[in-house]
Amino acid sequence: MADDERTDTSSHQPVLLREVVLHLDPRPGGLIIDGTLGAGGHAAALLDATAPDGRLLGFDRDPAALAYAAQRLAPFGDRLTAVAGSYGDMAAVAPAQGFDAVDGILLDLGLSSRQLDDAGRGFSFLKEGPLDMRFDPRDGETAADLINNASTEELADIFRRYGEEQQSRRIARLIVANRPLLTTTDLAGLIAREIGGRHGRAGRHPATKVFQALRIAVNNELGEVERGLRAAVGLLRPGGRLAIISFHSLEDRLVKQFFRQASRECICPPQQPICTCGARAVLRPVTRKAIQATPEEIAANPRSRSARLRVAARTEHEATEDWK
Ligand SMILES: C[S@@+](CC[C@H](N)C(=O)[O-])C[C@H]1O[C@@H](n2cnc3c(N)ncnc32)[C@H](O)[C@@H]1O
16 A cells, blocks of 8 residues: 555664565454554565455554654554554453464564654663653653663663673763763763774764663563563464564573474473473474664665564464463
8 A cells, every 4th residue: 555654664664674564464354463663664474465454453662653653654544553562561461352273473673763762761872861761751760760770780781781782881880970961962971982992893882882772771671572482482373473672692592582482392491302382383493593674774764774684383282381
């Protein structure tokens, strides 16, 4: 469907769109869950592909993103159900909306360009704004709460675990010595001044990993991915597809390990000679390796450079409690 509003990609271009549609393989009448509606780009394509009567259940934790997507996707009428909340809760929410035994589930992780570009959300180290970084600005601790109250050890742990930042302790000590830090540019400026200018092959800003780590911690992103993956196993019909797009190695590793474990016929410890777990594979990999954007897509949308798409299909084996 070529509708100006729904095909407008000026604010957030859906990454790996063709590949997502190809591998999720949506059919007319299909039931799809989009756990991360964002600006609704993938959702619009999936609604097109499931026309005339397929339905899509979309989640977003960010009420502003949800409102934008709902407006953009309004021409699809009641084929769209938009829910404010985390995809991590979909095991409870989806069946109540008539979405169980679904045909496809998509998680396009991380944040959208709209969120990054909005200085008031505090996601960007290039734009001055409050250190917020919550996907849902009505809920939980902000990044400022975190960096102004956590101990040096806690901050160093966050930067190391969620940013893989090699100078985590040094940066944590620096922050604690210079508190309070209230704006994105206070924090980014401090790190740039004291830790150094742009570094690395990619010429990344020295605050890149710290910002990533804070965002992941504030939103418990990896915990939600884990909950979302488990919920997806319970909600897909046999043969239904699960597609995950990740943007950094921590997410991609988690997805890869989950797919690998869920594809094993036995989850007993390797040293155990005889299988006693009785586990059967609940997923079958559809893509052998992660799919990456083509050079053409990267040229048109630089954000796609770090995207990795992995797809798996639900097997017919019943999911034991381990997968829920
Ligand atoms: C990369 S964008 C999705 C873009 C979307 N696929 C599109 O085509 O426009 C990620 C979105 O996921 C949302 N999000 C992040 N974590 C979430 C969670 N746990 N549950 C629901 N939405 C989440 C963010 O608010 C953001 O809007």
